[in-house]
Amino acid sequence: MIFSRTAILLGGIVLFASAPAAAQSRLTREEYVERYKSIAVAHMERYGIPASITMAQGLLESNAGNSWLSRQSNNHFGIKCKRDWTGDRVYHDDDAKGECFRSYPTVEDSYDDHARFLDSQPRYDSLFAYSSTDYRSWARGLKAAGYATAPDYAERLVRIIEENRLYLLDRENGERLYAESRGIAVPLPDAPCAAPRVPEAAAECPIDPDAFGVTINGHCGYTVGMTNGVHHITARAGDTFESIGRNFRISASNLRRFNDLRGTAQPAAGDRIYIERKKRHWEGGTLLHTAREGETVRILAQRYGIRSRSIEKLNRLDRRTALTEGAQVKIR
Known part of the structure; x- marks a missing residue:
């Protein structure tokens, strides 16, 4: 098992937490979602991972931030060290005694690592073919890819999402919809800056x-x-x-x-x-691109708004290699 056991087991672990950790007040599910939902939504925009899935996994794996592991190490997704981990670590009994888990300076770092982990591991590549609003397929895909060993892992995630209406976070203006579903008034955001007619040397203009x-x-x-x-x-x-x-x-x-x-x-x-993460798949109707002189995998990736790695995998290519003029390159 790559990850920690989920909420049912983690809830029991809290009984054995250290005195300082035990003294902390317990978060409710609502408080947990309110605290971290903006990170989940930002990651959905950057990576395509449904915000509802991120929140449900965080709730389940960390027992809403109340598990021993999450309090000791800010590890909210139960990610174990693995060979490439060079950061801090803690040791905890899971499938075996004294297993190594990643430790983070902040909870936000745990969320960032979770998104990067799903994005970088080939075993999860198939998940990104699903829409960021299709939380049921993502839940089944996580279980099938081996994220957790619990036989009902997908069902648990879906139940958490639907009981807490987390699916609203996956929609446009999701944070507003979620807040309104809980009867919370949300002020309208400031209008974005209009397209300015200014010289190139104009002052920088921050915008979300x-x-x-x-x-x-x-x-x-x-x-x-x-x-x-x-x-x-x-x-x-x-x-x-x-x-x-x-x-x-x-x-x-x-x-x-x-x-x-x-x-x-x-x-x-x-x-x-x-200015956001390119998609893994080309959504247009074209299947093949006829290479021109001097084109590379990266040039095609920039042209079609898909990741270089996707083209490399489809065609078994190295992105640094110039394509042969006239070659038929798969883009979908």
Whole structure:
């Protein structure tokens, strides 16, 4: 078993918590969701993982933040160390005695690691074919991929989602819908900044990337376009990932990741820069792309709004290799 046992077992573990941990007040499910739902929604936008699934797993695996493991190590998803883990760790009896679990500085770090783990592990690749509103398929897929050994794991997740109406978080304006379902008045957000007509040297204009929709076509001097359902801008002369990131409140490292780049790479004027994670699959009708001279896997990935790794897997290619002119490359 890769992960900790779920809520039924974790609830009992609380009895053996240390005195300081036991002295902490217990969170209710409602309090837990209220505290962490914004992180889950942000990860849904970045990775495509339903916010309802993230919240249900957090509730189940951490017993709503009350389990010994979550209080001792901020580990809310029961993720074990594995070979590639270089961070802090704690030891806890699970399937075997003294198993190694990841320990995080904050709960937010645990949520971030959970999203990256699902996104990076090949065993979960099939899940991303499902819509971020299809929580039932995600729940079944997690169980089938081996996230937990409990035979009714998928049913538990679905029950938590439906009992707590977490599926509302998966919808557009989900946090508002969820709050309204609980009778909480939510103030209207400030209107996003209008497309400014300013010179390129104008001051940076921060904007929440989740605040605009497909009908908004400009922010802070950038035209926001969409390919394959993914938002992007065109880099201007002098732009860096750091400056773009400040304008759209996205870290430079995430921008590089969204655009299949690493290290200290910077954009060139005219480059298409995705400001959210590209999709794993091309949703258009075209099945094949006829390669042109000098094209690479990454060039195609940027053109179609899909991840380089998806094209590599479909065609067994290396993204650094130039494609042969006229070659038929699968994109779906």
